[in-house]
Amino acid sequence: MTVRVFVTGGTFDKEYDELSGKLYFRNTQVDEMLRRGRCGLDVNVQTLMMVDSLEMTHAQRAMIVRACRECDEAQIVITHGTDTMVETARAIADGVTDKTVVLTGAMVPYAFGSSDGLFNLGSALSFVQSLPVGVYIAMNGKSFPWDDVRKNRDAGVFERLNA
Amino acid sequence: MTVRVFVTGGTFDKEYDELSGKLYFRNTQVDEMLRRGRCGLDVNVQTLMMVDSLEMTHAQRAMIVRACRECDEAQIVITHGTDTMVETARAIADGVTDKTVVLTGAMVPYAFGSSDGLFNLGSALSFVQSLPVGVYIAMNGKSFPWDDVRKNRDAGVFERLNA
Amino acid sequence: MTVRVFVTGGTFDKEYDELSGKLYFRNTQVDEMLRRGRCGLDVNVQTLMMVDSLEMTHAQRAMIVRACRECDEAQIVITHGTDTMVETARAIADGVTDKTVVLTGAMVPYAFGSSDGLFNLGSALSFVQSLPVGVYIAMNGKSFPWDDVRKNRDAGVFERLNA
Amino acid sequence: MTVRVFVTGGTFDKEYDELSGKLYFRNTQVDEMLRRGRCGLDVNVQTLMMVDSLEMTHAQRAMIVRACRECDEAQIVITHGTDTMVETARAIADGVTDKTVVLTGAMVPYAFGSSDGLFNLGSALSFVQSLPVGVYIAMNGKSFPWDDVRKNRDAGVFERLNA
Numbered sequence: 206m207t208v209r210v211f212v213t214g215g216t217f218d219k220e221y222d223e224l225s226g227k228l229y230f231r232n233t234q235v236d237e238m239l240r241r242g243r244c245g246l247d248v249n250v251q252t253l254m255m256v257d258s259l260e261m262t263h264a265q266r267a268m269i270v271r272a273c274r275e276c277d278e279a280q281i282v283i284t285h286g287t288d289t290m291v292e293t294a295r296a297i298a299d300g301v302t303d304k305t306v307v308l309t310g311a312m313v314p315y316a317f318g319s320s321d322g323l324f325n326l327g328s329a330l331s332f333v334q335s336l337p338v339g340v341y342i343a344m345n346g347k348s349f350p351w352d353d354v355r356k357n358r359d360a361g362v363f364e365r366l367n368a
Numbered sequence: 369m370t371v372r373v374f375v376t377g378g379t380f381d382k383e384y385d386e387l388s389g390k391l392y393f394r395n396t397q398v399d400e401m402l403r404r405g406r407c408g409l410d411v412n413v414q415t416l417m418m419v420d421s422l423e424m425t426h427a428q429r430a431m432i433v434r435a436c437r438e439c440d441e442a443q444i445v446i447t448h449g450t451d452t453m454v455e456t457a458r459a460i461a462d463g464v465t466d467k468t469v470v471l472t473g474a475m476v477p478y479a480f481g482s483s484d485g486l487f488n489l490g491s492a493l494s495f496v497q498s499l500p501v502g503v504y505i506a507m508n509g510k511s512f513p514w515d516d517v518r519k520n521r522d523a524g525v526f527e528r529l530n531a
Numbered sequence: 532m533t534v535r536v537f538v539t540g541g542t543f544d545k546e547y548d549e550l551s552g553k554l555y556f557r558n559t560q561v562d563e564m565l566r567r568g569r570c571g572l573d574v575n576v577q578t579l580m581m582v583d584s585l586e587m588t589h590a591q592r593a594m595i596v597r598a599c600r601e602c603d604e605a606q607i608v609i610t611h612g613t614d615t616m617v618e619t620a621r622a623i624a625d626g627v628t629d630k631t632v633v634l635t636g637a638m639v640p641y642a643f644g645s646s647d648g649l650f651n652l653g654s655a656l657s658f659v660q661s662l663p664v665g666v667y668i669a670m671n672g673k674s675f676p677w678d679d680v681r682k683n684r685d686a687g688v689f690e691r692l693n694a
Numbered sequence: 695m696t697v698r699v700f701v702t703g704g705t706f707d708k709e710y711d712e713l714s715g716k717l718y719f720r721n722t723q724v725d726e727m728l729r730r731g732r733c734g735l736d737v738n739v740q741t742l743m744m745v746d747s748l749e750m751t752h753a754q755r756a757m758i759v760r761a762c763r764e765c766d767e768a769q770i771v772i773t774h775g776t777d778t779m780v781e782t783a784r785a786i787a788d789g790v791t792d793k794t795v796v797l798t799g800a801m802v803p804y805a806f807g808s809s810d811g812l813f814n815l816g817s818a819l820s821f822v823q824s825l826p827v828g829v830y831i832a833m834n835g836k837s838f839p840w841d842d843v844r845k846n847r848d849a850g851v852f853e854r855l856n857a
Contacts, residue, residue, distance in 0.1 A: 216552060221645075223638040224687050226542060226583075228554070242487030243475055245508035245525050257552075312406055312549040318644045318807065319547075324405030327490030330509050335498035345408035346493050361550050362408055379715060384808075386801040387850050389705060391717070420715075475712040481644065481807045482710075524713050568813030569801055571834035571851055638732055650731030653816030656835050661824035671734035672819050688734055 207247040208333060209278035210235060213269060213293075214255040215286030217322050219314040230255035234315045235284060238326050246330060249278065258286025258293070258310075266293055270300040280333045283308045284326075287356055287363075290342055294351035298340040307333040309343045312361055370410040371496060372441035373398060376432060376456075377418040378449030380485050382477040393418035397478045398447060401489050409493060412441065421449025421456070421473075429456055433463040443496045444469045447489075450519055450526075453505055457514035461503040470496040472506045475524055533573040534659060535604035536561060539595060539619075540581040541612030543648050545640040556581035560641045561610060564652050572656060575604065584612025584619070584636075592619055596626040606659045607632045610652075613682055613689075616668055620677035624666040633659040635669045638687055696736040697822060698767035699724060702758060702782075703744040704775030706811050708803040719744035723804045724773060727815050735819060738767065747775025747782070747799075755782055759789040769822045770795045773815075776845055776852075779831055783840035787829040796822040798832045801850055 212218065212233040219228040233252050253272055254265055273281055285293055287310045294308050309329035311322035329343040340351040344363040357364050375381065375396040382391040396415050416435055417428055436444055448456055450473045457471050472492035474485035492506040503514040507526040516528050538544065538559040545554040559578050579598055580591055599607050611619055613636045620634050635655035637648035655669040666677040670689040683690050701707065701722040708717040722741050742761055743754055762770055774782055776799045783797050798818035800811035818832040829840040833852040846853050 216549075221639055221643055223542075224684070226554075228552075238487070239509075241482060241484060242491075243484045243508050243525065244487070245510055245527075248509075313547055316644065317547055317642055319404060319642070321404060321406045323486040324401070324407070324490035327487035327509065328405075328494040331491040331494035331506065331511070332498060335495060335511065343494065345406050346402075346411075346490065347408055348494065348498070358550070362406065364408075379712075384802055384806055386705075387847070389717075391715075476710055479807065480710055480805055482805070521713070564813070565835075567808060567810060568817075569810045569834050569851065570813070571836055571853075574835075645730060647730060647732045649812045650727070650733070650816035653813035653835065654731075654820040657817040657820035657832065657837070658824060661821060661837070669820065671732050672728075672737075672816065673734055674820065674824070688732065690734075 206280070207249050207278050208330060209276050209281045210248055210250045211269065211272055211281065211283045212250065212252040212255070213258070213261070213265075213283060213285050215258050215284060215310045216314055217284050217286075217311040218255060220316050228314070233284070234322075235326070238315060238323055242323065242327055244330070248330075256286070258289040261286070261289055261293070266296050269293060270296050273297055273301045273304065273306055279304045281306045282326075282329045282333050285310050287312065287344070291351070291354055291356060294340050294342055294354075298351045301340070303338060305333050305336055305338055306340045307336070307343050307348070308341070369443070370412050370441050371493060372439050372444045373411055373413045374432065374435055374444065374446045375413065375415040375418070376421070376424070376428075376446060376448050378421050378447060378473045379477055380447050380449075380474040381418060383479050391477070396447070397485075398489070401478060401486055405486065405490055407493070411493075419449070421452040424449070424452055424456070429459050432456060433459050436460055436464045436467065436469055442467045445489075445492045445496050446471045448473050450475065450507070454514070454517055454519060457503050457505055457517075461514045464503070466501060468496050468499055468501050469503045470499070470506050470511070471504070532606070533575050533604050534656060535602050535607045536574055536576045537595065537598055537607065537609045538576065538578040538581070539584070539587070539591075539609060539611050541584050541610060541636045542640055543610050543612075543637040544581060546642050554640070559610075560648075561652070564641060564649055568649065568653055570656070574656075582612070584615040587612070587615055587619070592622050595619060596622050599623055599627045599630065599632055605630045608652075608655045608659050609634045611636050613638065613670070617677070617680055617682060620666050620668055620680075624677045627666070629664060631659050631662055631664050632666045633662070633669050633674070634667070695769070696738050696767050697819060698765050698770045699737055699739045700758065700761055700770065700772045701739065701741040701744070702747070702750070702754075702772060702774050704747050704773060704799045705803055706773050706775075706800040707744060709805050717803070722773070723811075724815070727804060727812055731812065731816055733819070737819075745775070747778040750775070750778055750782070755785050758782060759785050762786055762790045762793065762795055768793045771815075771818045771822050772797045774799050776801065776833070779833075780840070780843055780845060783829050783831055783843075787840045790829070792827060794822050794825055794827055795829045796825070796832050796837070797830070
């Protein structure tokens with residue numbers, strides 16, 4: 206049983222450009238993170254795009270949905286910026302009905318010492334193996350069904366709609 | 369719903385003593401790891417002991433079983449040295465039949481930059497919320513039932529008995 | 532013999548704001564860095580400002596010069612953004628003629644795992660103790676007299692004018 | 695002008711063996727540290743041995759002295775375990791009289807997040823360029839002449855004999 210991981214960018218994968226002093230995307234760090242986690246799962250990592258989720262277009266979101274529908278795996282983890290993660294989860298729920306899809310991300314880039322990325326990746330890979338078919342967000346050590354979650358921007362955490 | 373975390377030591381929590389040049393136990397780093405993971409779960413962390421699992425006594429193992437049985441929570445994560453993790457899992461399975469218990473650990477101390485500990489903690493906390501009643505080991509991004517797992521000491525990974 | 536350290540900001544001290552996704556200044560990390568380096572020098576750390584050196588005003592630069600002139604110590608290290616470090620060095624050389632002043636900084640924030648900040652701080656504190664009176668820049672493991680150095684912005688390194 | 699770096703092991707270069715749970719030597723991390731420090735010096739790194747300095751033999755110490763005498767460079771940094779660093783410094787002072795030699799090391803392995811190694815390496819490379827001919831120890835942000843220094847084992851710091 207293989208887990209598919211789709212990389213779409215987000216804070217997770219931001220790096221520091223020492224010439225410009227700005228954060229930017231280069232290659233995903235998911236492979237390095239899986240090595241560090243000594244991950245023994247059969248994982249198939251594919252980068253779909255490297256974007257800030259606030260700048261994700263309708264077409265890009267549709268591409269993610271299509272990738273979920275067309276891949277062979279029935280268990281999919283998506284790394285995604287946190288700002289529009291809920292919106293993408295909703296689009297996937299509309300288009301994919303027979304797979305377990307878990308979106309995750311990070312509040313701090315993996316390249317920073319204090320990142321939550323490794324914790325979240327371990328969490329998402331575990332939920333995707335054990336939750337029933339459906340679309341979920343895995344953040345802050347919890348899983349949320351796609352239709353009962355929002356990002357609380359003031360606190361920087363995800364929470365249920367009717368907490 | 370609260371998750372109980374019992375700390376027992378193991379590689380997870382080893383630190384470097386700069387005066388002796390040896391690895392040793394001080395306080396657990398689980399609280400710091402939960403902060404770094406921005407963990408929003410209601411978690412109750414309790415240190416039962418700080419031991420190398422090769423030196424865990426029969427009495428200490430019995431104490432862990434008793435703690436699992438007597439605590440209020442139905443979902444329990446135990447941080448544990450990897451060398452005798454399977455043995456402790458078996459003892460818990462004998463004594464606790466109505467809870468979900470997940471043991472986890474690390475191959476490299478959290479205090480080292482390259483530790484798998486944060487990944488494993490995120491994984492264990494997720495499995496404990498989503499797996500049915502039973503005793504499991506969460507390592508290498510996978511979950512193993514207590515009676516179908518061994519540590520492969522040559523490779524430093526956990527695997528099914530009949531892989 | 533005490534070394535005075537003046538903090539002025541720069542990449543050195545930038546942190547990641549997980550709510551806005553932007554880099555920003557909070558408190559200096561120089562004290563934490565000195566602890567990590569087990570620095571046994573008698574060091575007196577004072578934050579003058581926390582600014583990106585591209586935004587440093589004429590008045591702020593004058594304030595740094597005055598602080599160097601008026602402090603009791605004859606050995607001064609200044610942490611500073613790299614972009615206008617040479618300009619500030621020149622201003623100090625104009626105004627301070629009887630002390631050893633060493634400016635240093637970082638290409639990557641200390642909060643990032645891959646930062647050069649700790650290396651540079653160790654370097655600057657060593658040069659300030661062993662170089663004669665004058666104004667210097669300590670970057671890339673080297674010391675440069677204030678009037679024979681420029682930042683090569685394309686390569687992200689400091690170099691002599693007539694290399 | 696080139697600086698020669700001789701690697702001899704010590705805490706600096708200890709790594710964690712995740713199979714045995716013990717600290718051990720593999721390859722030196724000095725090259726990686728120089729990259730991280732964006733070191734622009736012309737540095738020639740050579741590993742002479744990888745030993746715990748408590749186990750350094752008389753023959754090995756003689757080999758270090760010979761290497762210092764015979765190399766082309768007049769500025770030499772030696773990475774060395776802290777426990778017998780003073781003893782090796784004395785042997786070098788007996789055998790090498792026309793070069794600047796700076797010994798350094800670390801209280802915590804570089805592989806640990808909290809290591810002082812990068813700070814010390816930046817310090818040693820700076821002192822070796824700016825101190826007169828002689829043999830020195832660079833630790834804790836200070837330089838000590840070889841004949842006025844001891845390791846205070848209780849405090850884990852280096853100090854002058856007549857502090």
